[in-house]
Amino acid sequence: MEIPYTVHPHPVTGIPNGKLGIWLFLASEVMLFGALFSSYILLRVGAPSWPHGYEELSVPLATFNTLVLIASSVTMVMSWASLKLNQFGKFKLYLGLTVLLAFVFLVVKAFEYGHHFSAQEFPRTSTFLSIYFTITGLHGLHVIGGIVVNSYLLLPGSKMWKKDPDRFANRIEYAGLYWHFVDLVWIFLFPTLYLL
Amino acid sequence: MSVESAEDIKKHVRVYILVFVALAVLTVVTVSISYLHLSTGWAVLFALIVATVKGSLVACYFMHLISEKQIIYWVLTLCLIFFLFLMFLPVATSSM
Numbered sequence: 001m002e003i004p005y006t007v008h009p010h011p012v013t014g015i016p017n018g019k020l021g022i023w024l025f026l027a028s029e030v031m032l033f034g035a036l037f038s039s040y041i042l043l044r045v046g047a048p049s050w051p052h053g054y055e056e057l058s059v060p061l062a063t064f065n066t067l068v069l070i071a072s073s074v075t076m077v078m079s080w081a082s083l084k085l086n087q088f089g090k091f092k093l094y095l096g097l098t099v100l101l102a103f104v105f106l107v108v109k110a111f112e113y114g115h116h117f118s119a120q121e122f123p124r125t126s127t128f129l130s131i132y133f134t135i136t137g138l139h140g141l142h143v144i145g146g147i148v149v150n151s152y153l154l155l156p157g158s159k160m161w162k163k164d165p166d167r168f169a170n171r172i173e174y175a176g177l178y179w180h181f182v183d184l185v186w187i188f189l190f191p192t193l194y195l196l
Numbered sequence: 197m198s199v200e201s202a203e204d205i206k207k208h209v210r211v212y213i214l215v216f217v218a219l220a221v222l223t224v225v226t227v228s229i230s231y232l233h234l235s236t237g238w239a240v241l242f243a244l245i246v247a248t249v250k251g252s253l254v255a256c257y258f259m260h261l262i263s264e265k266q267i268i269y270w271v272l273t274l275c276l277i278f279f280l281f282l283m284f285l286p287v288a289t290s291s292m
Contacts, residue, residue: 014265023268027275034282042286054230066223074216077258081212084205180258187250191243195230 007166022174026181029142033185036135040192043127051128053194058112062194065108066186072101073183076150076176083169088161095154095172098179102147109140132193139189142182149175215257222250 004010005017013020044050053059079094116122116129123133153175160168200208226246230239256262261272 013267015267020267020271023271027271030275030279031282034279038282038286041283042289045286059227059230063223063227067220070216070219070223073254073258074212077212078209081205081209084200085202177259180254183258184251184254187254188247191226191230191247195226195243196236196239 007164007170016170018170018174022177026177029181033135033138036131036138037188037192040131040135043131047127051126053192053196056128057132057194058115059194061108061112062190065105066190068101068105068108069183069186072098072105073180075101076179080169080172080176083161083165083172091161091172092154092158095150099147099150099154102143102150106140106143106147109136109143135189135193139182139185142185146175146179146182149178211257215253218253219250222246226250 003017007016009015010017010020075094075097079091079098082088082090082094113133121129123130153171157171158168160171226243229242229246233239234242261268
C-alpha cells in the first residue's frame with residue numbers, strides 16, 4: 001500500500017503529511033524541554049544561593065561546542081540544498097560532515113562529563129549539577145538520535161534518491177528540521193547553564 | 197517550502213552562509229557579555245535577547261519558517277502559548 005501525500009501537499013493542510021508530522025513532534029519536544037527549563041527556573045528562583053555557571057562549568061569548551069553545532073546546522077541545510085540542486089555527491093559530503101560534527105560535539109561533552117566525574121561531581125552532588133546533567137543528558141540523547149537518523153539517510157536510506165528523489169529530499173528536510181531543533185535547544189541551554 | 201528553482205536555492209545557500217556568520221558572531225557576543233559579570237537581572241536579559249535572536253535566525257532560515265504554510269504557524273502558536281505558560285508558572289508561583 002502506498003503512503004499518501006509523502007511528496008505532494010495534502011489538500012486540507014497544504015503540506016505533505018510528513019512535514020506536519022515532524023512539526024507536531026517538534027512541538028511536543030518544545031514542551032519536553034520547556035518542562036525542564038521551567039524546573040530550572042523554579043529551582044533557581046527558590047534556591048537560597050545558586051552558583052554561576054561559568055564558575056562550575058567550562059565556558060571555552062561549551063563555546064567550541066556551540067560553534068560545532070551551528071556549523072553542523074549549516075552542513076545539514078547545505079545537504080538538503082545540494083539535493084535540490086541535483087548534486088548527490090555534495091549531499092553525501094555535507095550530510096557526512098553533519099554526522100562527524102555531531103560526534104565531535106559528543107566527544108567534547110563526554111570530556112566535560114569525565115572531568116566532572118573525576119572531580120567527584122555527580123547529579124546528586126548539588127541541585128545545580130542535577131539539573132545540568134538532566135538537561136544536557138537529554139540533549140545529548142537527542143544528538144545521538146540525530147546521528148542514528150542521519151547515518152541511516154547517509155548510507156542505506158540514500159538508495160531512495162534513485163527511485164524517488166522528491167520523497168528522499170523531503171526526508172532530508174524533515175531530518176534537518178529535527179537537527180536544527182537540537183541546535184536551537186542548545187542555543188538556549190548554553191547561556192542558561194554556562195553563562196548565567 | 198514551495199517548489200523552487202535552482203537559482204532560488206543558490207540564493208538560499210548565500211543566506212545560509214550569512215546566517216552562519218551571524219550566529220558565530222552572536223555566540224562570541226554572548227560569551228563576551230558574560231565576562232562583564234553584570235548583575236543577574238541584566239545578564240539574564242542580555243543572554244535571553246541574544247539567544248532569542250540566534251534562535252530566530254535558525255528557525256526562520258535553516259528551518260524555513262519565514263516561508264511556511266499557515267498550518268505550521270497555527271501549530272507553533274498553540275505550542276508557544278503553552279510554552280510561555282510553563283515559563284511564567286514558576287516565576288508567578290514563587291512570589292506566593
